[in-house]
Amino acid sequence: MVSPEELKDRIENGLPGARANVTGDGRHFQAEVVSPEFIGRSRLEQHRMVYAVFGSELGDRIHALSLKTKTPEQP
Amino acid sequence: MSDEPTTLREAIEQAIAENEVLLFMKGTPEQPMCGFSARAVGALQALQAPFAAVDVLPDPRIRQELSAVSNWPTIPQLFVRGELVGGSDIILEMLESGELAKTLGVEQPEGLGTPEPAQPAPAPPMSIENRLG
Numbered sequence: 687m688v689s690p691e692e693l694k695d696r697i698e699n700g701l702p703g704a705r706a707n708v709t710g711d712g713r714h715f716q717a718e719v720v721s722p723e724f725i726g727r728s729r730l731e732q733h734r735m736v737y738a739v740f741g742s743e744l745g746d747r748i749h750a751l752s753l754k755t756k757t758p759e760q761p
Numbered sequence: 762m763s764d765e766p767t768t769l770r771e772a773i774e775q776a777i778a779e780n781e782v783l784l785f786m787k788g789t790p791e792q793p794m795c796g797f798s799a800r801a802v803g804a805l806q807a808l809q810a811p812f813a814a815v816d817v818l819p820d821p822r823i824r825q826e827l828s829a830v831s832n833w834p835t836i837p838q839l840f841v842r843g844e845l846v847g848g849s850d851i852i853l854e855m856l857e858s859g860e861l862a863k864t865l866g867v868e869q870p871e872g873l874g875t876p877e878p879a880q881p882a883p884a885p886p887m888s889i890e891n892r893l894g
Contacts, residue, residue, distance in 0.1 A: 734833070737833075742834075744835060745836075753850050754854075
C-alpha cells in the first residue's frame, strides 16, 4: 500500500528544494508541490518533473496522482 | 487526403495533427469511465468547445504509444492544434483561470466555476465561433 508520506518523501528527495503536501487514500493522491526548480518552466514541464520521480509506477502502483505545482514566489 | 497510417503510433500522431482539439480519454464523452476523463470532458463542454475524442481503453497499446509520443504518463490528455495542453489538473486550472477558453479560441462564460463531470453545458450566453466548422 502506498502512503501519502512515501510520496511526499520521494517528491522532496527527487526534486531539489521541493516541499510537498500529499493527501490520499492509498490509490488516489493529491499533491501540492512547491519547488524553486519550477521557476521559468511551464506548468506542463512542472508536472512532468514530478511525474518523472515515479516513472512507470504512475497509473499502476500509484493509481492516480493529482498535481498542483508552484514556484516559491507564487501565492 | 492523408496517407493511411501504417502503425499505431503513426495513427496517433496523425489523429493529433488532424484534429484541432483532441482529447484522449478513458471511455467516451457520453460515458466517461474515469473521473479524471469525466472532468476533462466537462471542462470542454462548459466552454461549448467542439472536440474529438479517442477512447484509450479498447487497446492498452494506445495508451503506451500515446505516452511515448506525448511524454506524458497519464490519461486524459488534451491536444490543441497538435500541442499537448495537459492532463485533467492542468485542464481544470486553465478552465478556471480563463486560459483554456483563450487556448481554444472560445468565450469564457461568466461565473464559470469547476463544472460537474460531463453534465450537458448550459446554453451559451452568445453565439460562439465554431473553430472546427
